[in-house]
Amino acid sequence: MEQHTVDVGFHLKRTLTAFKGGMSCTYVFEPIVFANSRNNATTSLNHQRPSPPSAKSMSLNQLDGSQLPVSTADLAPNIPQELIIDILLRLPARSVGKFRCVSKPWRSLLSDPLFIKAHLTLHHHQPQKYILISSSPPIEKSTLSTLTFTPTGSADHDGVLKRLTLLENQLTDADIVGSCNGLVLVSEFKIKHPFRRLSNLDFMYYLINPTTMELVELPANPLAPVALPIGGAFGYDRSSDDYKVVTLSNCERITNDVHLDVFSLRSGTWRRIDVLRYRLHFLSGVFLNGAIHWLVKSDVSLILAFDLSCEELKLLPLPSSRPENCLFSRIAVLDGCLTMVATMGYCIDVWMMKGYGVEESWTKFSVTTQNYAALPLPICLLGDDDLVLYVNQKLVVHSLTGETRRDMLFAGDKFRDVKAFCESLVSPICYCQK
Numbered sequence: 001m002e003q004h005t006v007d008v009g010f011h012l013k014r015t016l017t018a019f020k021g022g023m024s025c026t027y028v029f030e031p032i033v034f035a036n037s038r039n040n041a042t043t044s045l046n047h048q049r050p051s052p053p054s055a056k057s058m059s060l061n062q063l064d065g066s067q068l069p070v071s072t073a074d075l076a077p078n079i080p081q082e083l084i085i086d087i088l089l090r091l092p093a094r095s096v097g098k099f100r101c102v103s104k105p106w107r108s109l110l111s112d113p114l115f116i117k118a119h120l121t122l123h124h125h126q127p128q129k130y131i132l133i134s135s136s137p138p139i140e141k142s143t144l145s146t147l148t149f150t151p152t153g154s155a156d157h158d159g160v161l162k163r164l165t166l167l168e169n170q171l172t173d174a175d176i177v178g179s180c181n182g183l184v185l186v187s188e189f190k191i192k193h194p195f196r197r198l199s200n201l202d203f204m205y206y207l208i209n210p211t212t213m214e215l216v217e218l219p220a221n222p223l224a225p226v227a228l229p230i231g232g233a234f235g236y237d238r239s240s241d242d243y244k245v246v247t248l249s250n251c252e253r254i255t256n257d258v259h260l261d262v263f264s265l266r267s268g269t270w271r272r273i274d275v276l277r278y279r280l281h282f283l284s285g286v287f288l289n290g291a292i293h294w295l296v297k298s299d300v301s302l303i304l305a306f307d308l309s310c311e312e313l314k315l316l317p318l319p320s321s322r323p324e325n326c327l328f329s330r331i332a333v334l335d336g337c338l339t340m341v342a343t344m345g346y347c348i349d350v351w352m353m354k355g356y357g358v359e360e361s362w363t364k365f366s367v368t369t370q371n372y373a374a375l376p377l378p379i380c381l382l383g384d385d386d387l388v389l390y391v392n393q394k395l396v397v398h399s400l401t402g403e404t405r406r407d408m409l410f411a412g413d414k415f416r417d418v419k420a421f422c423e424s425l426v427s428p429i430c431y432c433q434k
Helices: 081-090 093-099 104-110 113-123 428-432
Strands: 003-007 012-019 022-029 130-135 143-149 159-163 174-180 183-191 201-209 214-218 228-237 242-250 258-264 269-276 279-288 291-297 302-307 312-316 330-334 337-344 347-353 362-368 377-382 386-391 394-399 405-407 417-421
Touching (some): 081 104, 201 428, 228 291, 337 377
Parallel strands (some): 228 279
Antiparallel strands (some): 201 214, 258 269, 291 302, 302 312, 330 337, 337 347, 347 362, 386 394
16 A cells, blocks of 8 residues: 655645555645655655745635635546645636636636635735726826736836726726725716806716726715715725725815715715814825824824724824924835835935834835925835836836936826726625625
8 A cells, every 4th residue: 555645735635545446535634745755755845846926925824724615516527626726726816717717616616705815815915016097188088007017127118008998988087096905996076067066076986806807886975965075095894804985075165174984885885983183184095904094284294094993093103213304295005014205305205114003113215306396106116126106197216226217118198196906806796795
């Protein structure tokens, strides 16, 4: 009798026992090693195939059995279901979408919420490679596109621009509110009658997945029918497995109070949470670590955070080592860290909070720039040496090791808004169904 150990992932060791007339198969959950049956030498699994892009993104050890999907039908003859699921979980979201066309059992498995969550967990920490662009010239219709950075760039382009058919020729004045787990919230501002004021404004929200090409139109906020929307954000509430839209609005003719309203995808309802006593920098509104963050307009800079789980406001600490005259102009998420930007003449100071909520974790690096007319917004880091900024309707690459800069090259017009997003299988339609 001879035994062979075969790696199939999921903490699973599959033992095949050969005997006269057939073969039996048993599964045992335990740490995985790769065993060579010819010389009985055991080798680390990492030496048997190339290392994944990120240990966090592709480690199956972070999933327990309750988080793994189970198919109710055979996916393929003579191949263990666990092995098929293991392979499919490692594929990019676009590739998984294509496999939904194989058969009904495959479509059922790959649309299962457990599979989608497991896939998101394994790929969530991968570097964001795509940027959603909203191009909105003054007269033409707004368009939505995706930009994929090429790994090393080339002489004639730094990325590939692809126009989306979602909402094509339907948007007139669009902005990108934010993105979370592959879902992107797009807002549209319409004026029904140009000579009338607040009561004739339409403010629409669309939730899309650029990867699966799914689209949901969200209901207008009935709590502020005549209010002017002055800010919004989008994020995920892990405690209730719900996505929420957060809006800020006020009505100048009635009061200067700023109302904070929340829309829940699962309940399909709007709720008024609070009246803010802060003057916010409404260009901000970024999601990180379960909370929405804004810059506060004041004599000194402050960060206001709104926790989506408990729906409470709190202030986050700023770097204590910043200069006294340092006023932050932008807030962003850079490399998974809350980031603040202060512009001082021809120099941009970028502060990153390496440990969320820890005042001592703020670190700073500076970039020498030209005197931009608009406030620059950090988009992403390219390796260890370059920072990409969005400024003056274009992307600019600044060197962190010198004073060089260049405009990024790709085919397409200038754009008015840009946000990073990750590819995922999360369905906005699924979350909107009660």
